[in-house]
Amino acid sequence: MMRPVPAAPVSVPDPTPDLLQRAAAVRRAAMGLGRLSDAERRQAVEAMAAALEAAADQILAANQADLEAAAADGLAPALVARLKLDAAKLAGGIEGVRQVAQLPDPLGVRQLHRELDQGLMLERVSVPLGVLGVIFEARPDAVMQIASLAIRSGNGAMLKGGREASHSCAAILEALRAGLATSAVDPAALELLTSREESLGLLKLDGLVDLIIPRGSNDLVRFIQDNTRIPVLGHADGICHLVVDREVDIDQALRIAIDAKTQYPAACNAIETLLLHRDAAPAFLAAALPAMAAAGVSLRGDAAAQALGVSEAASDDDWRSEYSDLVLAVRVVDSLEQALDHISRYGSRHTDAICTTNASTAETFLRSVDSAGVYVNCSTRFADGFRYGFGAEVGISTQTLPPRGPVGLEGLVTYRYWMRGDGHIAADYASGVRSFTHRDLPL
């Protein structure tokens, strides 16, 4: 895994001829994959699952080698837990691959169907992106998940896992390719990158790689966004807010605040800041101070919140912090407008919520907050592809342009305009000999 040093910029070297050649091979295989049918791609993913089962012993042995190296290096226990693959976790991963095989085909969806003139038919149809570049931490299960999503959606993939998982990743990729060899998909569609130089080179493969998906620390994502021209699917920060309006069900707002902060504090969709309307702050904090303390949450407040009993002070840095921990900043605001200004200034356009009993305030909030998710009277923790019913999640994007928010398989596709004519030429329309009908047809 790359370890960016924010102060001294890492220089990104040009890809080596070897990497360029391998990327071109992935692209060629991906082009063939993109032409296959739904059934062929589904079968290929099933074959990947079967091959993982057949290679279970080798994969577990490779993981054991990684674990021994990790023990020798004194890897932190949380990272060892992620790295470790036992028979049950491997079986769970294989089950996940089978679930991806069953997801509806994201390709070949007709989005537009229009007669431009008699015999001149325009369609817009979903097609694969091409090749994905995926950089992830030392999590062997991520290789299985991402590879199956890529093949299901007709894309090739260049995968770079964390260094600590190198034996595991190599064994899994060998199995996945063995599975593909029994399918219509060229095994060259999946390629493993193994060195730091290669993962840096990946960032410069514009024209060969169409989307980079970083799964890792905020620093890693920011480094990648700053060092590639290839579009990046992901988010560097998840600074989510919960606004408690002046007209509010205090009990409900408190339940939501506790869930949004504590249900999984390390998640990007957990809240980092509470914005309390001045009129509701005293009653809310009277209930929240003991409840948050009981839940182990430390509060940091502005002067007004401190006057109402929050013991620690919040600084400007707190409004910009993704704690990923049981810490919550609290600010008292004079108005909805002030809350909106705060979110606009400090938010990361991920997910922001309001608790209010006033329908008009709710509508103003929904229309004003420029985040991927804008919620009323529910927890920000619902911002998740599985909870949205997408079946699988590639990641959560905080970019402004689509795909945005939790991204499922449909984030791995683009579209192409197909036009079929019978000798139609533009000059006939410029001269007025023919004219366009622009008649929409059933999709």
Add this chain to the structure above:
Amino acid sequence: MMRPVPAAPVSVPDPTPDLLQRAAAVRRAAMGLGRLSDAERRQAVEAMAAALEAAADQILAANQADLEAAAADGLAPALVARLKLDAAKLAGGIEGVRQVAQLPDPLGVRQLHRELDQGLMLERVSVPLGVLGVIFEARPDAVMQIASLAIRSGNGAMLKGGREASHSCAAILEALRAGLATSAVDPAALELLTSREESLGLLKLDGLVDLIIPRGSNDLVRFIQDNTRIPVLGHADGICHLVVDREVDIDQALRIAIDAKTQYPAACNAIETLLLHRDAAPAFLAAALPAMAAAGVSLRGDAAAQALGVSEAASDDDWRSEYSDLVLAVRVVDSLEQALDHISRYGSRHTDAICTTNASTAETFLRSVDSAGVYVNCSTRFADGFRYGFGAEVGISTQTLPPRGPVGLEGLVTYRYWMRGDGHIAADYASGVRSFTHRDLPL
């Protein structure tokens, strides 16, 4: 206008405090604009048109000042023609603004509507991007067009026109803002940039500007793509191909080739290269050599094409050239696969076409070519927003991710997930107290 020097990279300075402040003001105004109704935005665009009419004398006088400066500077006649705004051209531009007002609203379109659980409702709704940064050449009519598209789609805009049109652009922008002052839209939503430093600074306004739309030379677009983290809508190259298959109606293919090359050779959707199947090349060229000569087209061929009568030789550079002129490269290929390889290697993913009478070859071509437009038996010149029936065209994008191809108003919007609950928290689903229904509702 920026004049990039490809060999010695231009350093992009940080935006000045003044520019940052103005960008923040545009953004605030844009946030208000984004909350307005369809009728309010439509009325605002109508008010812009009326204000342009009322200010016609001032605008024409300002244009006269630009023309006099251009004459003193010895500006090239083609550029003067673009710069010049007479009463008729202004009236045409104003009519274009009124047409934009009448386009269907791209905002508030519900793309997904799903019950996640009883009382927990998810919607995905189209919303404005925020602020557009538009850089264009010395064309006063472009200010009117882009400003009206921006306001219609709920976006603010920072506009930078070519230096030679500075008086015209200032007069038009003053009128547009006067029009907005009689509408629900804050006139601060439109801002004019006037210096080279400001247009360079625009490239670094990430977080304040959401999309850059460069309308100008390929060099300008490439410079911008290389120097900003903000998404860019556009294309640096339009290298379009026409493949003549072995099974082909020669007369039809020739008609299409002549249209695609000559109907408007400076357009990005004109073809630059003909790929002739070996079996069809002799008959095709026998007809094409005199026809192309009569149309004033110079051909440059590979050895096989030269052996069939093409007089000039093509080098590797020709396959990479966008001539924007009556020049056409010709290559003879052994197979469809070789044609596909050529397009994949040298194309710019803009628009590529095949002429074939074989339905299976046509389908292979449609599924294999990774360009925004893939056509069968018609001219590449149809790749255009108006011809596609979009009513207006923002530009043509050759990015892989959407928006791709000719982009209409819908390219200026994104989406937001709205969720409305009644105290729903994630812990209840994790514990199994509640479970998701994931029931799709009518859009």
